[in-house]
Amino acid sequence: AGGEFTIDERTGRIYAQRRLDREERPAWRFLVLATDEGGSGLTGFADVFLEVRDVNDNAPFFPCPALEVDGCFVGHVPENSPADTSVMEMRAMDLDDPNEGRNAMLTYSITKNVRNEINLNLFSINATTGTIYTVLRSLDRELEDQYLVVVEARDGGGLVGTGTATIMVSDVNDHPPVFTQRVYTTQVTEDLEVNSEVLVVSATDGDEGENAVVTFSIVGGDEDRKFFVETDKVNRRGVIKLKKKVDFEKPHERTFNLTLKAEDADFFSLAYCLVQVEDSNDHAPVFFPQFYEAPAMSEDIPVGTIVAQVTASDLDSGLNGKFSYSISKESDPYSQFLVEQSGWVVVADSLDREKISQHRIMVLATDAGSPALTGTAIVMVTVLDVNDNGPEFEVQYKPVVWENTAAPQPVRMNETSLLLHATDRDTSTNGSPFSIRLLMLTSDATNFNLTDFRNGSAAITALRTFDRERQKEYRLPILMIDSGSPPMSSTSTLTVVIADTTKLKKIKQERNKKCYMFTELKPKVGVG
The missing domain is CATH 2.60.40.60 (Cadherins)
Incomplete structure (x- = not known):
């Protein structure tokens, strides 16, 4: 203490040689020696205890933990929390003596608040504890997920310290998934293979994390279970695929009005998908009957005589269902017959029983699809003899x-x-x-x-x-x-x-x- 204090030899007054800092050392204890007769007489001792009285020389401050990664003061509050929900505590420190007057008595206030659209503060603070609360039930993470609030700590002597509170608004599941389209339309051909992709739908969800995980399903319009949906949770997409073959020739399978559902843990929304099935050339023309036996005719019958009338039908539509008649060249090598597009088979050239006594005519019906499909019918013609040959x-x-x-x-x-x-x-x-x-x-x-x-x-x-x-x-x-x-x-x-x-x-x-x-x-x- 000899370096900090001096004493007057005559009066015994003790003086400080430099400014004392209570926050550095609040008390001193040392011995004072008194000697009579000019220093050669008797000596007495005194044990001096010196307490440094506090003055308000330290402003409050907000300590920041050295290992805090996200920030010194970070609080979390769920969105839509009611008013007066505790968010976090802002605790300041003051190095002055808390027992010495009001030097270390702190009062908290918000100097920079956040206001809503009608200019009302979103947060309040307990002046004594430094606890921050919500003022209104108006926090919406989808609008703002982070707020910065400046807090002031003032001691009794008027010294001030400030700190910034980072308030993170955490998500709650308050938004339903929403399809990017209300109505979808797509076309597929009836020859589409099972497990093939029909349509990709997608949805958005204002929430995040698990609250934004969307699952897609078909909830209407598919009584025969012709389709199914695979959910891509990462991209919030639903891939509609074919589960069973569709058949255009069945009238109720030409159009499907599907009701689609997108749902998260608590909410859902609906969309509608019109699937139109297009015809493919999957049916050849079919004759009914497929075998015709014409009445026997004389070999001298005139050209143009009607032999039979064939009838065919095709279940396909459009060009796939349109067909034309013809006669196979192999079954009529001498071109003695022709078939009109009305289905009438007629004699085209003179007959000769001595060459061919029975004709097995193959009539073809070939549609206009690509590739074209062909149906066949057989017309049997028996040629009767006339005496047209001499011995x-x-x-x-x-x-x-x-x-x-x-x-x-x-x-x-x-x-x-x-x-x-x-x-x-x-x-x-x-x-x-x-x-x-x-x-x-x-x-x-x-x-x-x-x-x-x-x-x-x-x-x-x-x-x-x-x-x-x-x-x-x-x-x-x-x-x-x-x-x-x-x-x-x-x-x-x-x-x-x-x-x-x-x-x-x-x-x-x-x-x-x-x-x-x-x-x-x-x-x-x-x-x-």
Whole structure:
């Protein structure tokens, strides 16, 4: 204490050598020594206790914790809190002596408040405790989530300190989710695959955190459960997807009026979605019936005659449901029929039973979709015979007679037969029995005679001996008449060749030859 105080040797008054600071050291204690006789006599001691009396030399201040991250004074209050809700405490310090008058007696007030839209303060403070309260139930986090309030602490001596309170307004779930559109419209084709995306909807929520987690669902208009919603909670989106295939051909599946729901923990809102199903070409035209059997018709029926009328229908709509008729080229290779777009199948060219006796016409109905689909029907047409063919030789004959052979000589038609056979491409009613005659129209014919057996065969006999060197062949006109009504006839020329007798001799020699075949025989020999 010797450096802080001095004492008058004569009077014993103690003096401070510098300004004392009670806040640094509120009291001093030291010994005072008194000596008589000029310092050589007796000595006495006194124990001095000196208390430094406070003066108001320290203003209040708001201490800030060193480890506070978000700020020195931060309070939290839920939005929509009622009036007089405690928000936080602002505690100031004063280093002066609280027991010395009013030097450390603090009074709190707000020097910079926040006002609402009608100029009313939002916060108040307890002058004694420094507790901040809400004044009105008007805090709305969605409008403002943070307020700064300046608080003053004043001691009894009039010294002032200030601090700033940061008031954070925390969220409560006071807003429903709201769709970004009230009505949605979309189109899908009926061939859309299951789990495919139909539409994406979204919603907003003024709240935050868990209070803003939105879930989407379909609550109306989907009695058959054709759709479902996947919720994207991060982006507040709902993805509507196809759960079951839709069918445009079913009238009640052409339009869906869905009611959508977006909900958080406490609130919800609704929106409406119109899903229009578009037709796809998923149906081929269908004939009814698919098989037609036309009445049998004669092969001489006039071109343009109606054969049958086919009828087809297509369940699709638009171009997908429009179709045209045609006839498969493979079923009508000679283009003898055509089909009108009214469905009438008519004869387009003359028929010939001898070429095709029964027509299996494949009528096609091909729609205008992409890709086009085709339906088929079969029209069976049986062609009846008319007597439009005369008789003809059964085969191409090469008759031969030998020269220098005595008459009468049978004319051999081929190597195996002496008979001439007739045939007719018409049916049996317009065919046999035939009448076969040799026409005496040329001098060649007078050398032969024809015998008709009335069973479709005849024999020809040479009436004289021939000399090949004078004439090598004779042409005989053969008239053949069928039994049709009216009968049909035809004349064919039979060319008789005069053969050389030298060849005849060789043939006879060949016939007289005998062929022998020898096999070597070995005796059986025993072994052993």
